[in-house]
Amino acid sequence: MFKDKDFLLVDYTEKVKESGEIIDTTLEEEAKKAGIYSEDKSYGPVLVILGQGDVVKGLEEALYNAEVGNEKTVEIAPEKAYGNRDNTKIKIVSLSELKRQGINPYPNMVLRLNDGGLATVKSVSGGRVILDLNHPLAGKVIVYTFKVEKVLDTQEDKVKALLGRWFKKVGDKISIDMLSEKKVKLTMPKELLLLENVQLLKYLAAKDIVKYVYPEGSVVFEEEFDSSLLK
Amino acid sequence: MFKDKDFLLVDYTEKVKESGEIIDTTLEEEAKKAGIYSEDKSYGPVLVILGQGDVVKGLEEALYNAEVGNEKTVEIAPEKAYGNRDNTKIKIVSLSELKRQGINPYPNMVLRLNDGGLATVKSVSGGRVILDLNHPLAGKVIVYTFKVEKVLDTQEDKVKALLGRWFKKVGDKISIDMLSEKKVKLTMPKELLLLENVQLLKYLAAKDIVKYVYPEGSVVFEEEFDSSLLK
Numbered sequence: 001m002f003k004d005k006d007f008l009l010v011d012y013t014e015k016v017k018e019s020g021e022i023i024d025t026t027l028e029e030e031a032k033k034a035g036i037y038s039e040d041k042s043y044g045p046v047l048v049i050l051g052q053g054d055v056v057k058g059l060e061e062a063l064y065n066a067e068v069g070n071e072k073t074v075e076i077a078p079e080k081a082y083g084n085r086d087n088t089k090i091k092i093v094s095l096s097e098l099k100r101q102g103i104n105p106y107p108n109m110v111l112r113l114n115d116g117g118l119a120t121v122k123s124v125s126g127g128r129v130i131l132d133l134n135h136p137l138a139g140k141v142i143v144y145t146f147k148v149e150k151v152l153d154t155q156e157d158k159v160k161a162l163l164g165r166w167f168k169k170v171g172d173k174i175s176i177d178m179l180s181e182k183k184v185k186l187t188m189p190k191e192l193l194l195l196e197n198v199q200l201l202k203y204l205a206a207k208d209i210v211k212y213v214y215p216e217g218s219v220v221f222e223e224e225f226d227s228s229l230l231k
Numbered sequence: 232m233f234k235d236k237d238f239l240l241v242d243y244t245e246k247v248k249e250s251g252e253i254i255d256t257t258l259e260e261e262a263k264k265a266g267i268y269s270e271d272k273s274y275g276p277v278l279v280i281l282g283q284g285d286v287v288k289g290l291e292e293a294l295y296n297a298e299v300g301n302e303k304t305v306e307i308a309p310e311k312a313y314g315n316r317d318n319t320k321i322k323i324v325s326l327s328e329l330k331r332q333g334i335n336p337y338p339n340m341v342l343r344l345n346d347g348g349l350a351t352v353k354s355v356s357g358g359r360v361i362l363d364l365n366h367p368l369a370g371k372v373i374v375y376t377f378k379v380e381k382v383l384d385t386q387e388d389k390v391k392a393l394l395g396r397w398f399k400k401v402g403d404k405i406s407i408d409m410l411s412e413k414k415v416k417l418t419m420p421k422e423l424l425l426l427e428n429v430q431l432l433k434y435l436a437a438k439d440i441v442k443y444v445y446p447e448g449s450v451v452f453e454e455e456f457d458s459s460l461l462k
Binding site for chain 1: 449451
């Protein structure tokens with residue numbers, strides 16, 4: 001039995017019950033078998049902080065009751081996964097309007113709308129295009145096979161996991177010194193100092209670290225610029 | 232007699248000899264009298280590092296031979312100020328072409344060209360526009376009245392001046408600790424931590440500090456994010 005704000009490292013494979021199609025997986029082997037392997041993605045267990053909506057509600061509920069090392073499979077109804085289908089989210093637009101936007105729609109194409117949402121093309125005929133604004137997985141029962149690989153207990157392990165969340169693989173190169181119960185010092189590696197968005201990533205990582213690991217505490221970053229960086 | 236890489240704090244007023252027009256000044260009173268005062272500018276002596284091209288060549292030469300506290304006036308010929316006029320830099324363009332670019336030219340208007348350079352409109356007639364691509368001050372004799380207010384000798388004063396160059400007024404709030412002859416630690420104030428371009432400013436300041444104050448040394452930045460920043 002886990003509780004809010006516990007840090008779990010979780011492996012999972014997610015599929016659509018009806019079709020058996022694998023949507024996502026943290027396991028490299030599974031991704032390759034399912035033909036969805038991507039070189040840009042880093043595989044391996046992901047950090048889930050309970051109660052934060054890091055994963056869909058149904059999986060989160062199952063995780064509260066999970067045990068380390070036991071693989072489980074759960075079926076999740078649409079309302080605790082990607083939502084039920086809403087038939088009022090069907091929209092008819094004119095083909096010429098989409099063509100003016102440079103879009104040549106065909107059935108099952110997924111479009112990005114001007115408001116940022118996604119829509120699936122259901123049909124194109126007679127100059128009319130029927131769009132479905134529901135989430136592509138709305139209405140589907142989702143099956144998760146998952147295993148809690150590890151629970152992170154120490155402040156240091158939690159900080160490390162949060163750095164991985166924000167800095168991806170380079171997060172490992174940030175060195176961590178616990179200065180006190182309330183303060184952690186992070187020494188940044190040289191390769192991160194010249195990244196354009198590093199200040200934003202530091203802000204986001206610090207925010208999570210203070211929220212989950214050092215309430216009322218603080219995060220000190222140390223960065224050393226020397227002549228090797230300063231051409 | 233000063234030498235290369237000396238750090239001088241200099242007040243100056245710059246005018247065109249011919250017209251007497253004041254182009255620039257570090258003195259607030261002078262700026263107000265001349266009608267060129269700007270609230271966005273911070274007045275007071277500016278940092279000039281000798282031999283780095285921080286000011287026009289003629290003024291730089293005069294500064295090498297200046298003495299602290301003595302006001303001097305020098306006349307500088309165009310070739311050591313903003314260059315001689317080059318009559319091949321006169322260009323004729325069509326009025327309709329400029330209008331297509333949304334520009335409605337009139338004599339003495341200064342335009343920014345597509346290549347980023349500046350041009351002055353000399354005349355507009357018969358559908359033809361004559362542009363002068365010379366620097367607006369090219370060919371002018373420039374008169375500088377200047378005074379070296381101070382020479383910075385200590386590493387700490389030099390670091391402080393360079394921080395002012397890059398961080399403007401907030402530079403004063405960065406605290407400076409000399410860790411050794413080769414290393415300085417700069418503690419950043421909270422108000423700088425969330426600036427979008429702060430990482431670039433740190434890089435540029437560190438580059439100057441290593442170049443002029445700690446050759447072969449390094450600059451360590453320390454930044455503390457606490458809950459007051461992390462809403």
